[in-house]
Amino acid sequence: MIDRAPFAADPATSRGREFPEDREGTRGPRTEFQRDRDRIIHSISFRRLRSKTQVFIAPDGDHYRTRLTHSLEVAQIGRVIARTLGLDEDLTEALCLAHDIGHPPFGHAGEKALSQSMEKHGGFDHNAQSLRTLMRLESPYCEHEGLNLTWELLEGLAKHNGPVASPGWALAELDAEFPLELQTYPSLEAQVAAVADDIAYDNHDIDDGLRAGFLDLDELLEIDFVAQQWRTVEKRFPSAPRERQLRELVRGQIGMMVNDVIEYTRKMTRGMETMEDVRRADSLSAHFSPVFAACERELKNFMYDRLYYHPEQLDTAEKAREVVAKLYAAYEQDAALLSDDWRQNLPEEEPARSRHIADYIAGMTDRFAMQQCARIYGSAPEGLSNV
Secondary structure (H helix, E strand, O other): OOOOOOOOOOHHHOOOEOOOOOOOOOOOOOOHHHHHHHHHHOOHHHHHHHHOEOOOOOOOOOOOOEHHHHHHHHHHHHHHHHHHHOOOHHHHHHHHHHOOOOOOOOHHHHHHHHHHHOHHHOOOOHHHHHHHHHHHHOOOOOOOOOOOOEHHHHHHHHOOOOOOOOOOHHHHHHHHHOOOOOOOOOOHHHHHHHHHHHHHHHHHHHHHHHHHOOOOHHHHOOOHHHHHHHHHHHHHOOOOOHHHHHHHHHHHHHHHHHHHHHHHHHHHOOOOOOHHHHHOOOOOOOOOOHHHHHHHHHHHHHHHHHHHOOHHHHHHHHHHHHHHHHHHHHHHHOHHHOOHHHHHOOOOOOOHHHHHHHHHHHOOOHHHHHHHHHHHHOOOOOOOOOO
């Protein structure tokens, strides 16, 4: 058993929830952060991630990752790092599971379309939408709006990449109602969740890209640290089928990145005694070492050039962007096209009206968005799946 670090988040001293809760008849012996995790897992928003784009839009194959499987993989990596560093595993896991809940259909293509459609009304940001969803839109309880998660969970989602100097309208509104100290660094649990996200998609997108034929192994091996890992795999398993060697490559890289983050974070937190020391630091404390951060940036640049900005990917993303843009335009022009519950709650005044429409679209899965586009316009763009 690894001792709890002195700067770890402690559920017993949580800053609490936005709305006080009656603990009489409590459901099981859980900590506050375990309750957060369980509320996220049981939410509709989390279940919808199974049909939202990770890299490939509406893939025909069952083996490609979705936002849901990606979030589960991030949580696995995050828990390993948190456990080794003596942090709170449950808070880390909850942050990992919730970090992509605000993504609209079709991933970044859908986000681009909503940002453009909402330009006059404050824009759209998937990270802020995660908090908006969890704090206001996902409301299964009789006593209050939202899931009423702990301050530590919400703070971690709001600023897992560091302080937020200029929050957009959605985050600013929520922060005004339940202040999250946006000017400081978040807990180490939140920082670990962020770097676990990087580790997961850096490597699992390689796996999916190779499987789909968008990435070429020989080109990938032009990256020195990947080539070094590949030579290790070939030496250890010279007779293994190529597919298994590739999966071993991905596993090995994940392990190498995790070990680097653990070692560097231990160095950065040496001498820290409280969580406030983490929040008052001059930089993120949980991250890759400078040398490995440069390697990771090289890998990211390769992935953008060869996978994310691949001509076929860009063509499919443009068609997906068109779907979201057309849906927004249709609902803006004729509110009767909204589902009954969303139409009944549609505000009359701007910008609330347009933001309500964006909330409706952001909650859609890829499949539902395509179905609604076909229902309204007679058809959806062809070629929305390229794998």
